[in-house]
Amino acid sequence: MSLKLVTFSHAKNFFIRGTIGGKRILESTGTTNRRLAEEYRTKREAEFWQEKLYGTRAVITxxxxxxxxxxxxxxxxxxxxxxxxxxxxxxxxxxxxxxxxxxxxxxxxxxxxxxxxxxxxxxxxxxxxxxxxxxxxxxxGWCDRPAFAPISVPTTIKRFLLPEQATALVQHAAPHLQPLFVFLLGTGCRLSEALDLQWKDINLHGARAVVWQKQGRQRHVDLCPAVIRWLSSIELRDGYVFRPEKKTAHGIITGERYHDSGRQYGGQIKNGWAGACHRAGLPGRIREWVPKGQKKAKQAFVPEFTPHDLRHTWASWHYCVHKDLLLLKSDGDWSGINTVTVYAKLMPPVYREDIIKWWSSGPRIVPKT
Structure with a gap:
């Protein structure tokens, strides 16, 4: 039996209806145009017969x-x-x-x-x-398992900041970014976890925060004295902890939260991050380009460090202080011990006391209250 075009009083689009190989079919063509609906009917009828004769593999796109x-x-x-x-x-x-x-x-x-x-x-x-x-x-059962040629991804260099570089970064950051940078350096949280953090999940008295993974899994994070000090300097204590700020002719406007990009974070603080790195004297390059439709070239500083490197910094500091890979794996929420072994030799031991002091007192600047 072939398929036919039919209409229903409750719908505008044409439908196809019929039975092929004992299978009853009723589906919308997605159009009110009879010619397009007829083309759809012809195409789907051929696919249904092909599926009947040769199996689902032959028709699944x-x-x-x-x-x-x-x-x-x-x-x-x-x-x-x-x-x-x-x-x-x-x-x-x-x-x-x-x-x-x-x-x-x-x-x-x-x-x-x-x-x-x-x-x-x-x-x-x-x-x-x-x-x-x-x-x-x-x-x-629609296809065979894929067999692609292997693709080799070179191991990237784990960049990290020395304590004095971390201090310079915080010193030269915009005021609303300073607590965020201290939080990342003091907890090792991913930027996505930090930007999704809400005040209801922070216990300043208990020195603990609860952050959420993209899989919906929570983990508990200890807060060092420096982090507690800088979090305490934030005036707004409802909703999201870290919020964007925008300068306008009428003053500074504080946003509700940073844009939710589906846990693909970094771009929300791109300009603020680049500016802080540049003013702090951290390495980078000047990118020059001519915007479309313009003649005058523009320039922008592109830092070598990324916000995720603050997590690498925390991990290298953590091992320098504790010399315990299992503790680092647990505190940093890594899935395997092999992932954290790279941090064992990054930070020179001579910085141990400086790191302890940094986590205790924070950068040598006074947070604005």
Missing amino acids: FADAATAYMKDAPRSAATGRYVDRLVEYFGDTKLSSINNASLRGAYAKILKDAEKAAPSTKKRAVRTPLQAILEFGAIQ
Whole structure:
């Protein structure tokens, strides 16, 4: 039996209805245009017959699999963006036909620098989400498990600050960023955890905070005296702890919270971070470019350090003080001991007393109250 176009009084769009191979079908064409609806009916009828004769593998497209993957479990906003780009490229490509050559084609079309993109960029923006969707499809029986050529990502240098550099960074930061930087240096929290932190999860008297992971898991963080001192300097004690500030003609406006980017943090404090690093004399480079539609070049300081390097700093300080990798793994919430071994030889032992003093008293500046 073939499929037919039908309409219903409660809906504007055309529907297709019928039975193919004993399977009853009723679905919307998504259009009120009869010609487009007829094209949809013809296409879907062919797909249903192909599925009947050759199995589901023959008809499941990448777009179908990607949609099912996103609906299967909560995904981050960043994952959604990566998947959208893949769907735009692969679209109605049969899921079972995607191979290593398809992956290289995706690099060429999706990434700005194509095959010349950094291995970490290829892995993060294309390979990892593509492989996840194919793995999901394989579990459903829609395709074979993916077999891609290995991609080697060079180990990045773990950058860390010396105590005097950390002090200079805080000294030259905007006032609303100073408590945030001290918090990161004193707890080792990820920036995402810090920007999501709320006052209801802080116990200043008990020197403890509760931060939340993107998986919905909580962990308890001890607060050193320096962190408690700087948190106590924050006037607003409701809602989010760390908030953005914007200068206007009418004065400084404090925002409700930093933009929620799905746990992909760093960009929210990009300008403030770069400015603090530059004024503190930390290493970096000057980027120069000509904005589109303009003739005059602009310049911006690009620091070598990133906000995440404050976590590396805390970890290197932690081992310098305690000489205990298991304690570092636990306090820093790392999944394996191998991850933290790199911090064992970063900070020279001569800085141990300086670190203890920093965590006790904080940078040698007075927080504004």
